Structures are given as C-alpha cells and as structure tokens.
Amino acid sequence: MNLSQFFEHWKIVENPFRGEEARNDAVFARMSALTTGDPAAAALHSDFEKVLGDPARPSTAIVFGEKGSGKTAMRLQIEARIARHNRESPDQRMFVVLYDDLNGFLDRLQSRAARHADAARPARTKPRPARSRNGAEQREPDGAEVFKRIRLVDHIDAIVSTGVTRLVTALMSRGRSDEPAPDVHGLELAARRDLLLLQALYDAGEHADERTRRLRRLLHLPPPPAVMWTVLVVLGAIPPVAFVVWSIFSPQGAQDLWRLVVLLVLLGLWFGVLIRRLVVDRFRVRSLARRLQRQLRVLDRPERSLARALDALSSRDRDAEVLPVTESEDIRYAMLARLRCVLAGLGYAGIVVIVDRVDEPRLVAGDAERMRQLIWPMMSNKFLQQDAIGFKLLLPIELRYAVFKESSGFFQEARLDKQNMIERLSWTGATLYDLCAARLNACRAEGEPPISLAAMFDEDVTRQDLIDALEQMHQPRDAFKFLYRCFSEHCAGVPAESGQYRVPRLLMETVRRQEAERVQQLHRGIRPA
Structure with a gap:
C-alpha cells in the first residue's frame, strides 16, 4: 500500500504531515487563511x-x-x-x-570591514597571524x-x-x-x-x-536649489554672449571702456555661478555623501548614488546636524x-x-x-x-x-x-494533538465531516496514548515526523488488498521510541535532524 491509497481511504486529499518548514508548507498556508472561528484554525499556539x-x-x-x-x-x-x-x-x-x-x-558589514582593513594595511605587507604555544597559527574565525x-x-x-x-x-x-x-x-x-x-x-x-x-515629481515638491543653480549656469551665459555680439555689430565696436567693464562683470558673475554649481556644491554633496556612507554601514549604496540623491534635496534637508553622519x-x-x-x-x-x-x-x-x-x-x-x-x-x-x-x-x-517575554515556546502533548488533528481535517475532502486522529490507529490505541507519544516529541516539526513515519511505515508493511487502514499499536510504540531517541540526540547535538 502507498500513502496515496491510505489517505484516499480516509478521504484526505493531501498529506497533512509532510511539511517541515512553515514557509513552504501548503497546509499551514491554507490554515492561516481561515477565520478564527473555523475548527481547522486551531493551529495557534496558546501564547x-x-x-x-x-x-x-x-x-x-x-x-x-x-x-x-x-x-x-x-x-x-x-x-x-x-x-x-x-x-x-x-x-x-x-x-x-x-x-x-x-x-x-x-x-x-563584513564587506565594509574587509575594505577598511585593506585600506588601513600598508602596501606590500601581510598581517602576521598569531601563534599558539606549540607554534600553530591562530586565525580569527571568519567574520568574528x-x-x-x-x-x-x-x-x-x-x-x-x-x-x-x-x-x-x-x-x-x-x-x-x-x-x-x-x-x-x-x-x-x-x-x-x-x-x-x-x-x-x-x-x-x-x-x-x-x-x-521620480519620487520628488510624484510628491509634487518644488525643484531643489540644485536645479535653480543649473538654470542660472545655462541662462547666465546668455547676457555675456549677447553683449559680445552687440558690441561686435555696433558702430563703435568694443572700443569703449565701459563696454569692456560690463562684459567683464557679466563674465565674472556667470563664472561665479559656474564655480558654485560645478565645484562648491559638488564638493559639499560629495563630502556629505562620503560621511553618510561611512556611517550607514548596512546599506550597499555607492557614494556616487548617495551624492546624486542628496543633490535632489533642499539645503535644509542636507543639514549635517539632522543626518546620520555620526554614531548618534x-x-x-x-x-x-x-x-x-x-x-x-x-x-x-x-x-x-x-x-x-x-x-x-x-x-x-x-x-x-x-x-x-x-x-x-x-x-x-x-x-x-x-x-x-x-x-x-x-x-x-x-x-x-x-x-x-x-x-x-x-x-x-x-x-x-x-x-x-515568553521564556520557552513549549508544546504539550494535548496541544500537539489538537494541532495535528486540525491539520488532518484541513486536508479532508470538501464536504467530509471531521475525524479524530485516533480513528486512524487501532482501537487499542487511545487518544491519551497518542497524547503521551506526542508529549515526547516536544514540538510541531517532530510531531509531524512521528505521524508521517507511523503512516508511511504502516503502508510499507501491508499490501493494498489487505484493507488494513489503521496503524497497529506495536508499530506506533516502535516509532515512538525511535523518534523520542532521535529528538533527544538532536537536543544533545549528536544528530543532524
């Protein structure tokens, strides 16, 4: 007999106990979507x-x-x-x-620490590893x-x-x-x-x-000062050029001293705006971006990206006193x-x-x-x-x-x-029994009445026997492993035509002892899973 035939007899459309990770558990996802009053939603921990x-x-x-x-x-x-x-x-x-x-x-954080270590290390030198008393190298664990x-x-x-x-x-x-x-x-x-x-x-x-x-446009915020200075750079070139053209085509030419003075003043103003936009502002923004990048260690933002983003902010928002440029x-x-x-x-x-x-x-x-x-x-x-x-x-x-x-x-x-604070997220045998029964009935075919978990075992296996067995599993993942083994090993030991669709007590007790031992070894760290 295989598990599909076993579950088909019990009108169960999906194996309730094969999931071991909640993020990938389809049964759990379906139960989480149910309302609180649904019987199958009883998978909540008491805390x-x-x-x-x-x-x-x-x-x-x-x-x-x-x-x-x-x-x-x-x-x-x-x-x-x-x-x-x-x-x-x-x-x-x-x-x-x-x-x-x-x-x-x-x-x-590790990448940042490695870059800083490389930058601080003198050229053509390698760190000398510490040595123990017997001369063996002592290397610090990766990322310690x-x-x-x-x-x-x-x-x-x-x-x-x-x-x-x-x-x-x-x-x-x-x-x-x-x-x-x-x-x-x-x-x-x-x-x-x-x-x-x-x-x-x-x-x-x-x-x-x-x-x-894009966000600035979406929020309908006024343009930042950087835009104004860029416009001034572009438009500021027009008066000097226009004045030069006018001087060339005027009857007097560019011989008058006052025309030369006006031209120099216009060029000086435009050059000042140009220096402000291309040098001063860029230096301030780059310097601020460098300080931010040094402190925002968990962000993978290049300095250039931060500088461009800061350039789109107003001057008041770029005040270093309100930005995370220190460890404050x-x-x-x-x-x-x-x-x-x-x-x-x-x-x-x-x-x-x-x-x-x-x-x-x-x-x-x-x-x-x-x-x-x-x-x-x-x-x-x-x-x-x-x-x-x-x-x-x-x-x-x-x-x-x-x-x-x-x-x-x-x-x-x-x-x-x-x-x-919950000191330990613990499960009793009774709560694990309720959880497993809820998962079982969540996988029943639509329209089928709920059944008891004990109904899938022989009559000499009582509900309390299952509760006591689940008590030794301690937690949901191991409880699911226990029931999965009970059903899979029962199916492997009987032919399909035998019609034996209940797990015998002897098999349940054998699996219980083996799983309880596995759980103890897992807690002691001598077993992987």
Missing part, C-alpha cells in the same frame, strides 16, 4: 495572543524557542492576522517590517570581528531601510504590484519632504538616485520618528517589526555567541518601547540561556519584565 497583542496598538514581545518549535509559523500567523486587521480596520492599519533576512545585513562591532544604530538603519524601500517600491509600482499603493496626495508638506529625505538616504532599491527624482542614536531615533510620521499621514497607525531566523545567516551558522552579539544591541528598553512601534523578536532558545547569564545592569537596561 499567540500574548505575542500578537492588540493589532491596533503595537506592542513588543520576545519569544525564545527551539528549532522546530514554530517560531517561523508564528511569524507567518502574525503577518496574516495583521493583514486581516488592515482589511477590517483601514483607518488603523499596521505597517509590517520583516527583519528576518540577516544575511545581507551581515555580509555588508564583524559581530564585535555591531551597533544599535546599524539595526535601526537596516529597519528603516527595509521599511522605506518597501514603501517607496509600493509608491512607484502604483497598480503594477500586489500591494496597494498608498495615496500620497493627503500628505502634508513636511511629511512629503521627510519621505523624500528617507528615500534619498535609505532606499536600497536599484537606481535609488533615479527613484529620488538620537539621530537614528529621529529617522524612525520621521518614518512613523510619514506612515501616519498614509493611514498607518503604527509599525510592527518582526525579527526571525536569527540562527540561519551564513556568518552565524547557529553559533550562540554570534547570535548574542547580533541581537544584544537591540535589548534596550528605550528601543523596544517606542510609541506606535512594536517589535516581535522570535529568538532561538540558546539566547534564553545567554539571558540568564547576564548581569543586573543588562536587566535594568533591557527591562525584560515589560517586553511580554
């Missing part, structure tokens, strides 16, 4: 409502969970719930910033220095960049994207200028400097506040930032110390408790152990007692 909070009033939550405990699934459920809230309450929408792909963040230099301002820059890029892309698409384009016509002048400034600094899209000029956190908080004000003008009541997949980046590779160095700069109560901004930090369980090793000073700064 989900605490983590989500009130969608109309964004709040911060910190969750620690093991691999396979459902952190990514919870992130997708948060996105789905906020999307539904935005549809039902268009005047209290939330703007979601997904801060879950940290590979680019770390790669850019990067994690030591991660700052809170780097995270804020990355979050603002992600939000601004998504917002500007939606504005530029205007009907060519699945995401509805916000209406910018109701924005006040100050908000439109803030949006242009944020785009010029933080847009990570292709041809960002060209998008600055206050300026970064001001940039977040600008983004929040712009979104408020577009109908968004707040921002929700979701942090996930911290252990997956190439440079992290599951290393607990690197995860700590990556996340700890964000453990600040001032950062986590901002008005109208909620942070959902879905973190690996290794960071929970690191938290309890910290000093009292760390706890005073982070104030984890105010962050809706």
Whole structure:
C-alpha cells in the first residue's frame, strides 16, 4: 500500500504531515487563511495572543524557542492576522517590517570591514597571524570581528531601510504590484519632504538616485536649489554672449571702456555661478555623501548614488546636524520618528517589526555567541518601547540561556519584565494533538465531516496514548515526523488488498521510541535532524 491509497481511504486529499518548514508548507498556508472561528484554525499556539497583542496598538514581545518549535509559523500567523486587521480596520492599519533576512545585513558589514582593513594595511605587507604555544597559527574565525562591532544604530538603519524601500517600491509600482499603493496626495508638506529625505538616504532599491527624482515629481515638491543653480549656469551665459555680439555689430565696436567693464562683470558673475554649481556644491554633496556612507554601514549604496540623491534635496534637508553622519542614536531615533510620521499621514497607525531566523545567516551558522552579539544591541528598553512601534523578536532558545547569564545592569537596561517575554515556546502533548488533528481535517475532502486522529490507529490505541507519544516529541516539526513515519511505515508493511487502514499499536510504540531517541540526540547535538 502507498500513502496515496491510505489517505484516499480516509478521504484526505493531501498529506497533512509532510511539511517541515512553515514557509513552504501548503497546509499551514491554507490554515492561516481561515477565520478564527473555523475548527481547522486551531493551529495557534496558546501564547499567540500574548505575542500578537492588540493589532491596533503595537506592542513588543520576545519569544525564545527551539528549532522546530514554530517560531517561523508564528511569524507567518502574525503577518496574516495583521493583514486581516488592515482589511477590517483601514483607518488603523499596521505597517509590517520583516527583519528576518540577516544575511545581507551581515555580509555588508563584513564587506565594509574587509575594505577598511585593506585600506588601513600598508602596501606590500601581510598581517602576521598569531601563534599558539606549540607554534600553530591562530586565525580569527571568519567574520568574528564583524559581530564585535555591531551597533544599535546599524539595526535601526537596516529597519528603516527595509521599511522605506518597501514603501517607496509600493509608491512607484502604483497598480503594477500586489500591494496597494498608498495615496500620497493627503500628505502634508513636511511629511512629503521627510519621505523624500528617507528615500534619498535609505532606499536600497536599484537606481535609488533615479527613484529620488521620480519620487520628488510624484510628491509634487518644488525643484531643489540644485536645479535653480543649473538654470542660472545655462541662462547666465546668455547676457555675456549677447553683449559680445552687440558690441561686435555696433558702430563703435568694443572700443569703449565701459563696454569692456560690463562684459567683464557679466563674465565674472556667470563664472561665479559656474564655480558654485560645478565645484562648491559638488564638493559639499560629495563630502556629505562620503560621511553618510561611512556611517550607514548596512546599506550597499555607492557614494556616487548617495551624492546624486542628496543633490535632489533642499539645503535644509542636507543639514549635517539632522543626518546620520555620526554614531548618534538620537539621530537614528529621529529617522524612525520621521518614518512613523510619514506612515501616519498614509493611514498607518503604527509599525510592527518582526525579527526571525536569527540562527540561519551564513556568518552565524547557529553559533550562540554570534547570535548574542547580533541581537544584544537591540535589548534596550528605550528601543523596544517606542510609541506606535512594536517589535516581535522570535529568538532561538540558546539566547534564553545567554539571558540568564547576564548581569543586573543588562536587566535594568533591557527591562525584560515589560517586553511580554515568553521564556520557552513549549508544546504539550494535548496541544500537539489538537494541532495535528486540525491539520488532518484541513486536508479532508470538501464536504467530509471531521475525524479524530485516533480513528486512524487501532482501537487499542487511545487518544491519551497518542497524547503521551506526542508529549515526547516536544514540538510541531517532530510531531509531524512521528505521524508521517507511523503512516508511511504502516503502508510499507501491508499490501493494498489487505484493507488494513489503521496503524497497529506495536508499530506506533516502535516509532515512538525511535523518534523520542532521535529528538533527544538532536537536543544533545549528536544528530543532524
């Protein structure tokens, strides 16, 4: 017998337990789209409502969970719930910033550190590696220095960049994207200028400097001073040329001294405007772009692109005192506040930032110390408790152990007692049973009544037996593996014509013992999966 025949007997159109990654799980995606009152929507963790909070009033939550405990699934459920809230309450929408792909963040920091190291290294010299007592070379792990230099301002820059890029892309698409384009016509002048400034600094899209000029036209902002000076350069050449032509064709020619003086004055004025536009302005903009590029370490913007974007801004917006040209956190908080004000003008009541997949980046590779160095700069109560901004930090369980090793000073700064912290995203056997039963019935043929998970096992296997077995699996991913093996090994051991469509107790107990041992080995780090 094969699995298709087995599930066909039970009127199940899709294998409920083959998915191991929430992002690629079709069953989970279908269940997430269901309403809260649907029986198949019972896949929510008991702590989900605490983590989500009130969608109309964004709040911060910190969750620690093991691999396979459902952190990514919870992130997708948060996105789905906020999307539904935005549809039902268009005047209290939330703007979601997904801060879950940290590979680019770390790669850019590493690339920047490597360039600076090469620039600081004298020519024709190579660094001498340190040596241990036995003479062996001691090389620092790849990227280790990067994690030591991660700052809170780097995270804020990355979050603002992600939000601004998504917002500007939606504005530029205007009907060519699945995401509805916000209406910018109701924005006040100050908000439109803030949006242009944020785009010029933080847009990570292709041809960002060209998008600055397109956005200025879209926002109906007056032309920048650079345009005025360019026009003066072009038009300023007309009076001297006209005067020369007039002098040549006049009866007196160019012999009169006053005509020569006027010509020199006109040429001097035009030359002054030319120097101002081609030399002074360009030097100021390039210098400012160089300072910005030095501080915006997580953005992959060439200096030339930044300079062109800055050239499209007004002089007041190019004031270095309000731009992130230093390591000042206050300026970064001001940039977040600008983004929040712009979104408020577009109908968004707040921002929700979701942090996930911290252990997956190439440079992290599951290393607990690197995860700590990556996340700890964000453990600040001032950062986590901002008005109208909620942070959902879905973190690996290794960071929970690191938290309890910290000093009292760390706890005073982070104030984890105010962050809706879930110490462990744990699942009981009963909750796993409900989850598996919900997935099972979500895959039933349309119009078929729901069935019990225990009905697919022999009569001597009770519901409590399955609950006890699932208790040993600890988390959804391993619970799905357990049930998948039960069904697949049962099908492999019986012929199709036997009509045996229930899993016997002996097989269930055998699989339970093997899977429980696998889970224990996985937790001890001696088994890959």
